[in-house]
Amino acid sequence: MSFPEPHPPVSPPVPGPDPTLIPEAQRTPALILHLSPLLGLVLPALGNVLGPLAAWLAYRDRAPVLDQQGKEALNFQLSVWLYSLLTGLLFFALFSLGFLGGAFGAAAGSPSLGALAIFGSLAAFFAFFIPASLVLWLFPLVVMLLAVVRVSQGQTYRYPLSIRFLR
Numbered sequence: 001m002s003f004p005e006p007h008p009p010v011s012p013p014v015p016g017p018d019p020t021l022i023p024e025a026q027r028t029p030a031l032i033l034h035l036s037p038l039l040g041l042v043l044p045a046l047g048n049v050l051g052p053l054a055a056w057l058a059y060r061d062r063a064p065v066l067d068q069q070g071k072e073a074l075n076f077q078l079s080v081w082l083y084s085l086l087t088g089l090l091f092f093a094l095f096s097l098g099f100l101g102g103a104f105g106a107a108a109g110s111p112s113l114g115a116l117a118i119f120g121s122l123a124a125f126f127a128f129f130i131p132a133s134l135v136l137w138l139f140p141l142v143v144m145l146l147a148v149v150r151v152s153q154g155q156t157y158r159y160p161l162s163i164r165f166l167r
Contacts, residue, residue, distance in 0.1 A: 019064075019065070019156070020155060020156050021154050021155065021156070022065050022069075022151060022155065022156060023063075023065070023154075024154070026062070026063050026065055026066055027151060027152065027154060029059045029062065029063075029066050030065070030066060030069045030151045031151055031152060032059070033052065033055045033056060033059060033066065033069050033070045033073050034073050034144060034147040034148050034151055034157070035144070035148060036051035036052045036054070036055040036073065037049075037051050037052055037073065037077050037140065037144055038051065038144075039051030048077050048080070048081070048140070049074070049077045049078060051077075052070065052073040052074040052077050053074055055070060055073070056070030056071065056073065056074050065156065068156065069151070069156060069157065071166040071167070072147075072156075072157065072158060072159055072162070073147070073159070074165075074166060075159070075162045075163060075164055075165050075166055076140070076143070076159035076161075076162040077140070078163070078165050079159075079161065079162045079165075080136065080139075080140045082163070087129075087132045087133070087136060091124070091125070091128060091129040091132075094121070094124045095121045095124060095125065095129075097121075098117050098118060098120045098121025098124060099117070099121055100117075101114075101117035101120070102114040102115070102116075102117035102118040102121070105117055143159055143160065147159065
């Protein structure tokens with residue numbers, strides 16, 4: 001009777017560093033990366049993009065997790081900037097169409113049609129542009145605060161609704 005050859009014991013794999021955790025030494029730079037969009041309060045329109053760009057360029061070579069978190073912050077701010085630009089263009093188009101309709105209505109001899117078109121433009125402003133602007137201002141602020149909380153706990157953060165310009 002022959003017994004099968006015993007297999008050598010299988011040792012469990014040696015775990016490496018968890019990519020979803022931020023070491024204590026990199027938490028402060030990661031917090032700076034996620035708080036850098038606040039530069040937009042000082043430099044409106046571009047500060048929220050220039051802050052993460054400058055912070056990412058400063059910290060990307062120090063650790064892979066800082067490179068990844070910097071790209072996350074920069075991609076999200078670029079995405080918000082693009083969403084704001086598209087919202088502004090859409091509003092401009094709607095507002096312009098209303099005024100053009102008002103001008104054509106007045107030129108056609110119907111002042112009430114012209115007034116209705118101008119009223120529609122103002123309604124688009126209050127019903128579309130102001131709420132969209134509030135969302136595009138509050139949403140990034142709330143998400144940035146969520147990122148700061150997660151990073152301060154030592155976890156990486158992935159921004160929602162972010163277009164991955166930098167991978």
